Amino acid sequence: MKFIEIKAPAKINIGLRVLEKRTDGYHNIYTLFYPIKDLYDTITFEISDNFEFNSNLKVTENDEDNLIIKSKRMLERIFNKNFNVKINLIKRIPAGSGLGGGSSDAAATLISLNELFKLELHYEQLLSIALELGSDVPFFIKALPAIGKSRGEILEHIEIENALPILIVIPNISIPTREIYQLIKPKHEYYDYKEIIQNNKFNYSLMREKIINDFEEVVFQKYPEIKNIKEILYAEGAIYASMSGTGSTVFGFFDSIDKIEKVKECFPPEYFCWINNPQD
Numbered sequence: 001m002k003f004i005e006i007k008a009p010a011k012i013n014i015g016l017r018v019l020e021k022r023t024d025g026y027h028n029i030y031t032l033f034y035p036i037k038d039l040y041d042t043i044t045f046e047i048s049d050n051f052e053f054n055s056n057l058k059v060t061e062n063d064e065d066n067l068i069i070k071s072k073r074m075l076e077r078i079f080n081k082n083f084n085v086k087i088n089l090i091k092r093i094p095a096g097s098g099l100g101g102g103s104s105d106a107a108a109t110l111i112s113l114n115e116l117f118k119l120e121l122h123y124e125q126l127l128s129i130a131l132e133l134g135s136d137v138p139f140f141i142k143a144l145p146a147i148g149k150s151r152g153e154i155l156e157h158i159e160i161e162n163a164l165p166i167l168i169v170i171p172n173i174s175i176p177t178r179e180i181y182q183l184i185k186p187k188h189e190y191y192d193y194k195e196i197i198q199n200n201k202f203n204y205s206l207m208r209e210k211i212i213n214d215f216e217e218v219v220f221q222k223y224p225e226i227k228n229i230k231e232i233l234y235a236e237g238a239i240y241a242s243m244s245g246t247g248s249t250v251f252g253f254f255d256s257i258d259k260i261e262k263v264k265e266c267f268p269p270e271y272f273c274w275i276n277n278p279q280d
Contacts (some may be wrong), residue, residue: 002047004112007040008104009143010093011136012168012244012251015211017190018181026135026151027181030190031245032211033136033152034160035143036168036276041105042090043068045112051082055089067102071109071133075119078129083113094272096174098245100140106133107140127153147193158193159200162278164239164253167260169229170272173248175219180246183218204239204253211242219247226250229267236263 014032021027053069068087076082087109093101107130114121121129123141130137131153138153139146146155191210196203220227226243229250233241237259238252254260257277264273 002116003044004046004116005042005044006108006112007037007042008093008101008108008140010036010039010099010101010104010168011139011143012036012099012166012249013213014207014242015191015193016213016215016245018184018186018214019188019190020186022151027184027186028150029148029152031148031152032193033139033146033148033155034162035145036099036166036274037143038276039093039099039168039274041093041101041108043105043108043112044086044088045109045116046086047116048084048086051084052086053089054087055091057089057091057095067106067133067137068109071106072113074129074132075110075113079119083117085113085116094170096248097170097272098175098247098249099168099170100136100245103134103136104140104143106130106137107143110137111141158197160197160202161200162202162253164202164204164255165257165260165278166251166253166276167233167238167263168244168249168251168272168274168276169233169267170249171225171229172270173223173225175223175247177246180215180218184214187214202240202253207240211240213243213245215246216243219243223248232266233263236266238263 012034014034017030019028093099126141127138135151144157145160146157196206230241233252241252243250
């Protein structure tokens with residue numbers, strides 16, 4: 001095999017509790033990761049004589065902050081060899097939105113290079129490497145619905161069959177994650193996500209009553225525009241709406257595509273709006 005094309009999906013966080021600050025500077029959290037498979041970056045990897053990186057963004061092979069390049073470099077350090085590939089990234093997931101685009105790209109790189117160069121890394125090894133790249137990266141190794149604990153890397157995969165469309169709304173606001181974490185006050189409490197899943201389906205009324213994103217309180221004060229998005233989603237018929245992660249993405253579950261098409265018209269054209277329709 002000399003060529004791989006992979007789709008790196010987005011994710012939303014359904015609820016996010018910050019339980020405590022750790023001695024290593026990170027926080028222990030409790031969240032439900034939910035993949036948005038229809039919104040994805042496309043990445044191709046082709047074995048080559050040299051390393052080359054191309055993208056529809058302004059990124060080059062010299063950008064060592066890019067998570068795709070970081071992932072490649074990490075594998076090269078582990079195996080003490082160069083992996084010469086041509087990489088092409090078509091970026092669709094908005095950057096800085098909390099949808100995990102960079103983390104997903106990193107996981108896709110680990111998966112693809114592991115297969116392309118026959119590195120024989122098993123799942124647990126990939127998880128360990130992924131965590132060094134970022135707290136969200138381990139989730140994307142499988143990108144299946146999962147309860148995330150600790151930094152988010154301890155994953156319990158769960159069966160969920162969501163039949164409702166989701167509207168994702170992203171304003172032109174980039175939220176500095178580190179700064180927001182410094183403002184958060186750990187709550188030391190959470191509601192078991194398995195309680196809101198009955199017969200492999202969400203109980204949306206329980207979600208609305210019980211599931212909380214601790215960051216909403218802080219983010220809504222600093223960025224009332226994001227709070228307004230959530231209020232509009234509920235006013236226009238969302239069954240459950242929430243900010244995802246530390247923002248700025250807000251999402252809502254609706255019982256019909258017609259309602260979603262209507263609510264999309266409430267937002268300025270410069271907003272990024274995406275419909276995830278499980279019926280497609």
